[in-house]
Amino acid sequence: xxxxxxxxxxxxxxxxxxxxxxxxxxxAVNLVCGALGTxxxxxxxxxxxxxxxxxxxxxxxxxxxxxxxxxxxxxxTLLRYTTNSYLFAFVFFLFMLxxxxxxxxxxxxxxxxxxxxxxxASGAFFWRFVRLLLLSxxxxxxxxxxxxxxxxxxxxxxxxxxxxxxxxxxxxxxMLVFLLLALxxxxxxxxxxxxxxxxxxxxxxxxxxxxxxxxxxxxxxLYGMYFVIALVAWITLAVGLVIWAELPATATGxxxxxxxxxxxxxxxxxxxxxxxxxxxxxxxxxxxxxxxEPAILMPAVMAPAEADPTPPIExxxxxxxxxxxxxxLAQVEPVPExxxxxxxxxxxxxxxx
Numbered sequence: 001x002x003x004x005x006x007x008x009x010x011x012x013x014x015x016x017x018x019x020x021x022x023x024x025x026x027x028a029v030n031l032v033c034g035a036l037g038t039x040x041x042x043x044x045x046x047x048x049x050x051x052x053x054x055x056x057x058x059x060x061x062x063x064x065x066x067x068x069x070x071x072x073x074x075x076x077t078l079l080r081y082t083t084n085s086y087l088f089a090f091v092f093f094l095f096m097l098x099x100x101x102x103x104x105x106x107x108x109x110x111x112x113x114x115x116x117x118x119x120x121a122s123g124a125f126f127w128r129f130v131r132l133l134l135l136s137x138x139x140x141x142x143x144x145x146x147x148x149x150x151x152x153x154x155x156x157x158x159x160x161x162x163x164x165x166x167x168x169x170x171x172x173x174x175m176l177v178f179l180l181l182a183l184x185x186x187x188x189x190x191x192x193x194x195x196x197x198x199x200x201x202x203x204x205x206x207x208x209x210x211x212x213x214x215x216x217x218x219x220x221x222l223y224g225m226y227f228v229i230a231l232v233a234w235i236t237l238a239v240g241l242v243i244w245a246e247l248p249a250t251a252t253g254x255x256x257x258x259x260x261x262x263x264x265x266x267x268x269x270x271x272x273x274x275x276x277x278x279x280x281x282x283x284x285x286x287x288x289x290x291x292x293e294p295a296i297l298m299p300a301v302m303a304p305a306e307a308d309p310t311p312p313i314e315x316x317x318x319x320x321x322x323x324x325x326x327x328x329l330a331q332v333e334p335v336p337e338x339x340x341x342x343x344x345x346x347x348x349x350x351x352x353x
Contacts, residue, residue, distance in 0.1 A: 012276025037088035101125030233269035
């Protein structure tokens with residue numbers, strides 16, 4: 001991966017930026033689902049309040065009390081049109097669950113996937129992520145039970161306290177505890193999704209426990225990374241809602257831009273979390289493989305045995321004696337060289353001559 005030398009937040013943001021086409025594509029799908037879910041209610045409100053003084057508070061600025069009254073008016077029946085919003089919100093939820101596998105595969109490979117590769121990865125991990133979603137219900141239910149217990153305790157303490165603000169502050173504290181615990185559960189199962197894609201894991205029970213051990217190993221760094229990204233998302237949401245509440249309803253274009261910027265920031269923060277988790281996991285996985293990988297012992301190299309020239313004799317076949325080797329020639333001792341005869345010289349006459 002090209003961002004290993006950076007921190008978790010910066011490497012995750014760099015990965016998100018390099019694959020920003022996925023972000024814009026998801027934002028476009030969200031925009032379509034939002035339009036299909038809200039247009040029927042918008043048309044009904046325009047028909048009921050277009051020429052009525054009852055819509056005056058909503059024309060100048062946002063009025064929460066007037067909006068609550070609209071839900072109870074029988075001639076408006078605005079609550080009936082919220083079904084479309086819930087339906088398309090659920091459709092977008094399923095869409096995000098489906099494409100999460102392709103998103104994580106794109107982040108893992110750190111390259112632009114083709115359309116076929118993206119949807120192949122999405123389909124391959126869809127039912128695995130459905131099982132992870134069902135498994136995540138258990139810790140989320142536990143977190144919800146903790147929140148309900150804290151909220152009831154805050155109400156009891158607030159009723160007995162002298163100051164009225166005590167119960168309100170304790171209720172906010174219970175909500176904060178709920179958000180922090182829910183963020184930890186989300187971190188745990190995001191690591192499980194990243195691990196499933198990285199190792200093509202099929203057994204989700206084992207994957208969940210492995211992800212729990214991995215998350216617990218470096219929980220402080222991971223949770224701090226997720227908390228910073230979630231804090232950015234919460235701040236942008238709060239600022240955007242304050243600006244939206246102060247804008248008049250007649251500023252249709254400005255209201256539309258603000259609301260879409262809020263949604264864009266939430267989607268970007270979610271993809272930033274997934275990109276940061278993927279970047280961290282690849283660094284973590286490489287560290288484990290480099291530290292814990294056992295040394296490969298090469299077997300001792302033995303000299304090959306000399307091939308027996310005698311072919312094996314099959315059972316029941318006639319035994320044939322191997323041909324005897326050719327007789328070796330007897331070694332002949334070298335004959336010493338004879339000295340050449342000496343020249344006696346000229347023959348001398350006899351002495352008595």
